[in-house]
Amino acid sequence: MTDSVLAFADAQLDASVERLAALMRVPSVSTDPAYAAECRRAAEQLAAELAELGFAARVADTPGHPMVVAHHDGDGPHVLFYGHYDVQPVDPLNLWTRDPFDPWIDTRADGSKTIVGRGASDDKGQLRTFVEACRAWKETEGRLPCRVTILFEGEEESGSTSLEPFLHAHAEELKADFALICDTLMWDRDTPGITIGLRGMAAGQVTVRGPSRDLHSGLYGGAARNPIQLLAGILGEMKDADGRVTLDGFYDGVPDTDPTVLESWNKLGFDAGEFLGEIGLRVPAGEAGRTVLEQVWSRPTAEINGIWGGYTGEGFKTVIPAEAHAKVSFRLVGTQDPDQVWDAFQAHVRRRLPEDCTAEFESRGPGSFAISLASDSGPLVATQAALDAEWGKSALLGCGGSIPVVNSIRSILGMDSVMVGFALPDDNIHSPNEKYELKSFHKGIRSWVRILGALGETARARAEAVIA
Known part of the structure; x- marks a missing residue:
């Protein structure tokens, strides 16, 4: 069944890229009031597309930029997918190769291709991988293997002022079994990452x-x-x-780091000397007896x-x-x-x-607790298996930073989040000539096809086991 969905995603790649480009052409810069109408246009464009795919979709007003909320029935677990359609300003404009809101495909010397333009990676390209995966399931199977709620925010790049009040006001509507977030990084061009913790x-x-x-x-x-x-x-x-x-x-x-997680990190081939050498240092300065990855990801x-x-x-x-x-x-x-x-x-x-x-x-304001996902949690195990099937490997990654929406989803909706992203550290996020690897976009779509299928299959298997 998944093979036919994947085949559709492959055949639709050019059309998927054009749909991404159409969204990128909307200059939805949330921090500048001059672009308020463009932010609404981006939200309306996404809501209309989701409605065409069979979602009950709407543009939901807030005191700031609107949210996009969409629901689709399905078997299996109920998932909340979060992304954001707003983008950073483009300054300094003179450092862009071309118009940042006229996306283009750049072919590099090795033949690989990138999609270039503001929002390519953060977060329009990322959220589109999920939408295109839903499209592939609907067009081939007429259904989604999971019950899906989508929340697209329009203020992530300007402080998410409206997010928590919106979550409080619509908590019953947005609650699901867990959240899926696509706004994080891969380990490298050939190794996807699952972020399992935020400090x-x-x-x-x-x-x-x-x-x-x-x-x-x-x-x-x-x-x-x-x-x-x-x-x-x-x-x-x-x-x-x-x-x-x-x-x-x-x-x-x-806590001490989970041995399973440590083992996955040890397989990444991380070079601490190279990591520090890139910033002109050589000697790790953290806790003695801890690896550099432990220091930056879990300590x-x-x-x-x-x-x-x-x-x-x-x-x-x-x-x-x-x-x-x-x-x-x-x-x-x-x-x-x-x-x-x-x-x-x-x-x-x-x-x-x-x-x-x-x-x-x-x-500096209220502090925040760390967030972690157990390495043996059902959604994470299913996600890792799906990524392994697509890429041949996947990495369980810690994280030194924080993603505010993850804390908000946990504290207000009472849900854990599985964070899977297909961006790369050199995507020039927030900088001129932002790009998204075409390979990341294509295999990101295929990955979400597999993840949705794996989550649905896991739930079906558990239900059959209970009946038996």
């Missing part, structure tokens, strides 16, 4: 105050406390010689993101500053509590302050 975050600013005013270092040097030196020393004590964070209780809730961090105080202008001014400032952030894993971590940081600073100095803290 949480706690962050903010600290200000340490000492003398009542800036002081002449010739008059007060040695006798008066220097807040920059004080703060630098306190921050330096956040890690020990082995790279472990010293905040009290920091590692509460931090918590404590980072100083900026530090300043005193005179920093041109020339030289010999002052002892009255205060010093630093911005710090903590990437969290497992069940680490962002509020607890921020409190532990404040306690770390305050315990080390002399009695005549003070500290003030400003948290």
Whole structure:
């Protein structure tokens, strides 16, 4: 059955590329009010297409740009697919080879082809892989193997201001068994990735105050406390010689990495020397005894993101500053509590302050918990098997960053998300000459065909086992 669906997807590739190009021609730049009408046009275009495929689709207004919501009945599990139709601004325009909203196919020296234009990879090309997979199922089988709800957002590139209120207001309509998200990366051109974790975050600013005013270092040097030196020393004590964070209780809730996941990472052929060499470094700086992939994908961090105080202008001014400032952030894993971590940081600073100095803290909004998906979860196992069948291999990937919608879906809708993407690190996302590999687009469609089929088949097999 899946073979005929895949054959249709192959035969329709040129038409699929043109449908992607038609969407890319709509300059749906969400951050610029001048493009508000274009954002609506993109939403209406997608809703009309989904309606033609048999979805109950609509453009749903928000205080900002509209959402596209669509539903289709089917057997098997109920999945919520999320993507976004809005794009980043194109500046600087002079660095584009051609008009960024007039997409084109670029053929490289090795014969491979890319689709070039704003939104090619982020996220119009990615969301279209799923829509085209649904098209292939409907045109060949007259059905979808899963019950599918689609949510396309129009403000992802401008802060997703309307997203959480919309999820709260429409929670019953949007709840499903789990979510599918296509806005992430492959490991390389031949290895797709399943992102199984997103680290949480706690962050903010600290200000340490000492003398009542800036002081002449010739008059007060040695006798008066220097807040920059004080703060630098306190921050330096956040890690020990082995790279472990010293905040009290920091590692509460931090699990060891799943051996199955570690094994999959070890098969990737990752070169730590090359990874660090690309940025002019050689020696890993994280926790001793942990691989570089563990450090960036599954371990918590404590980072100083900026530090300043005193005179920093041109020339030289010999002052002892009255205060010093630093911005710090903590990437969290497992069940680490962002509020607890921020409190532990404040306690770390305050315990080390002399009695005549003070500290003030400003948290950068509410923190976020980490998100992880068990490597043996049913949807993930089915997805991995489908990707293995299409690509010959797949990778279980951790992630050092965060995707806000994943936290929103979990906290508001109570659902886990399976994150599968077909973008590459060199796709120039948010930059001039953004591109999407034609191979990624084609095999992305085929991958979603297989994933939908695998999810439906898994549910059918379980149902038969229960009856038996």
